[in-house]
Amino acid sequence: MTAVTPTNFDFHCHSIVSDGLLPPAEVAKRAAGNGVDWWALTDHDDIGGLDEARGAAEAAGMRFVNGVEISIEWREIPIHIVGLGFDHRNPALVNGLDELRLGRIERARRMGDALAAIGIPGVFEGAMCFVTNPSLVSRAHFARYLVSIGIARDVPSVFQHYLTPGKPGYVDHRWATLADAVRWINGAGGVAVVAHPGRYKLSGQDMRRFLEEFKDLGGRGIEVTSGSHSPDHVMHFARLARHYEFHASRGSDFHGPDESYVDLGKVPQLPEDLKPVWRLVA
Ligand code: AMP
Ligand code: MN
Ligand code: MN
Ligand code: MN
Secondary structure: OOOOOOOOEEOOEOOOOOOOOOOHHHHHHHHHHOOOOEEEEOOEOOOOOHHHHHHHHHHOOOEEEEEEEEEEEEOOEEEEEEEEOOOOOOHHHHHHHHHHHHHHHHHHHHHHHHHHHOOOOOHHHHHHOOOOOOOOOOHHHHHHHHHHOOOOOOHHHHHHHHHOOOOOOOOOOOOEOHHHHHHHHHHOOOEEEEOOHHHOOOOHHHHHHHHHHHHHHOOOEEEEEEOOOOHHHHHHHHHHHHHHOOEEEEEOOEOOOOOOOOOOOOOOOOOOOOOEOHHHHO
16 A cells, blocks of 8 residues: 555646636635645646746645646547646647647637527537637536527536537537547657546446556556545546556536536545555655
8 A cells, every 4th residue: 555645636627728617816815725735727629828827826836737628539439638747848739739729710610500400500609708828618618608698508508408418419529539638648758647537428338448558558547536536536546546556636627616516626636546646746
């Protein structure tokens, strides 16, 4: 058994550089105020907030590690890979993410067209008014706009009725591949971590296949405690972390004060026998 240092690390959250609601420095202050002592900002497909985040984290007395949450698809299923502790000036990583973001705009236009086809016009333009980084439009921005015009009462119900697979505003999209994401992260000296594995619609067998492929490609970590995990998920993914000898990560996936179920640093601690991922980025 390896003891886990009693650190309150939170290695998954978002700022206005993607679909979070606070600027990086404000996320840093809130994390520090909640007792986080080691923090990563992990915006979707964009690393433009890291310099601001690091400055604010260090000013607030936290250790900081570079982070990103990369959108990939595996067997046509959208999956997120968190990268930690990489060099954020690495050209292959920077260029790969630039290209990934370009695809988002085109996808957003198709989402707008799909919603227009069911009688809700102007949603692309409306969603763009909620975007805080012109190169990073996400379904969260669509959801916020649709709530603002009274289509549904809150963000989760917009997702449930309009923005998830099989629903009218959901469109297929070619994201990065698993191999791309792991290569970009490892090539920049970082650690690749499977984000919130409990959220994916994968059978037990497909999850194991996915984790084997991830490991073969050089992936080293998995989120065990997460803002989107139930206690059953924690037990299940702790078992898989042991089985595959992955390091375990912990992250709130905080997006904003009114939109997140779990606040920064308020995630359960990892089961004590797991190898915490901060050891790989120390
Ligand atoms: P995208 O990367 O554009 O597909 O958007 C994914 C983002 O939408 C996630 O990172 C969350 O911010 C948000 N999201 C996804 N599913 C839900 C949900 N069921 N309820 C609320 N927000 C969600
Ligand atoms: Mn998000
Ligand atoms: Mn995610
Ligand atoms: Mn996230």
